[in-house]
Amino acid sequence: xxxxxxxxxxxxxxxxxxxxxxxxxxxxxxxxxxxxxxxxxxxxxxxxxxxxxxxxxxxxxxxxxxxxxxxxxxxxxxxxxxxxxxxxxxxxxxxxxxxxxxxxxxxxxxxxxxxxxxxxxxxxxxxxxxxxxxxxxxxxxxxxxxxxxxxxxxxxxxxxxxxxxxxxxxxxxxxxxxxxxxxxxxxxxxxxxxxxxxxxxxxxxxxxxxxxxxxxxxxxxxxxxxxxxxxxxxxxxxxxxxxxxxxxxxxxxxxxxxxxxxxxxxxxxxxxxxxxxxxxxxxxxxxxxxxxxxxxxxxxxxxxxxxxxxxxxxxxxxxxxxxxxxxxxxxxxxxxxxxxxxxxxxxxxxxxxxxxxxxxxxxxxxxxxxxxx
Ligand SMILES: [Cu+2]
Numbered sequence: 001x002x003x004x005x006x007x008x009x010x011x012x013x014x015x016x017x018x019x020x021x022x023x024x025x026x027x028x029x030x031x032x033x034x035x036x037x038x039x040x041x042x043x044x045x046x047x048x049x050x051x052x053x054x055x056x057x058x059x060x061x062x063x064x065x066x067x068x069x070x071x072x073x074x075x076x077x078x079x080x081x082x083x084x085x086x087x088x089x090x091x092x093x094x095x096x097x098x099x100x101x102x103x104x105x106x107x108x109x110x111x112x113x114x115x116x117x118x119x120x121x122x123x124x125x126x127x128x129x130x131x132x133x134x135x136x137x138x139x140x141x142x143x144x145x146x147x148x149x150x151x152x153x154x155x156x157x158x159x160x161x162x163x164x165x166x167x168x169x170x171x172x173x174x175x176x177x178x179x180x181x182x183x184x185x186x187x188x189x190x191x192x193x194x195x196x197x198x199x200x201x202x203x204x205x206x207x208x209x210x211x212x213x214x215x216x217x218x219x220x221x222x223x224x225x226x227x228x229x230x231x232x233x234x235x236x237x238x239x240x241x242x243x244x245x246x247x248x249x250x251x252x253x254x255x256x257x258x259x260x261x262x263x264x265x266x267x268x269x270x271x272x273x274x275x276x277x278x279x280x281x282x283x284x285x286x287x288x289x290x291x292x293x294x295x296x297x298x299x300x301x302x303x304x305x306x307x308x309x310x311x312x313x314x315x316x317x318x319x320x321x322x323x324x325x326x327x328x329x330x331x332x333x334x335x336x337x338x339x340x341x342x343x344x345x346x347x348x349x350x351x352x353x354x355x356x357x358x359x360x361x362x363x364x365x366x367x368x369x370x371x372x373x
Pocket of ligand 1 (some may be wrong): 123125167175351
């Protein structure tokens, strides 16, 4: 009896140790606010955003004290071809689906200006999952055509997070499935750390957002087009209720990153993959590789898990994974619901240059006729 109790105690102790390794933040408590207690006197810098899959210029390890990072997002409502012959009224931040990724460090302040040109037809705003309060800033940024608004939030939690338009009610999913979402990466000030808590850096990073589209069809089964975004909303509201996308793509368009537009890397590159899905669960796999490190749930406050074959991205989140390419050749980065990848379009190609490593894999017998017995 005593022995059993003691064993139980040891096991509980060990599992506690394991849990604390996995879940205790590296420093302090998640309930303790750190960093500056005011932002008005901090240095201000402007971040020039770039179209995905690229990231804006940034330091992996913060230099100096927290700053106010000014970013400007301009709404663009535009007709966009998402697959051959299939067009939508894309509702975008800065003209791309997804919107550009913003990169800051923990305890920096993001000063976001949202501009809605007079030529727009819709009211828009922005909800940052990295922000605290006011519907993620949505309540401070509701801009009608011809208006702009600015708000500032402290990036208290390190990780990767989505942002999206959330103008209220049914307009929230209508705008999000029309492309109006993006991401922000809040790096720890000391940079990323690996499974052992040691510094780890990347020499390439890509922002790959999976986008679900629900394009309405006419009675003959042809995809419909509309004169204005609003004209299509009643049909879109119906088609999205099926919860079955007609198209599921990376970075806005089918084959946006395949063939001649494939991503490229070299053997030895450590690539940080930031994947977001604003509306729907997905699960990512790198065909021919792995994730060496995955910051599950997108949190940089926890130690990354290692060597995952596929990793989940929950609806309304972004996840970061790091992989070092060891072999040259073609890789596929895809949603490993293979129907969603190959029938609906959720696949990216990566071409890697370098020297083949026979020790990791070699052909013993090429495909050929079976020997007769
Ligand atoms: Cu919007």
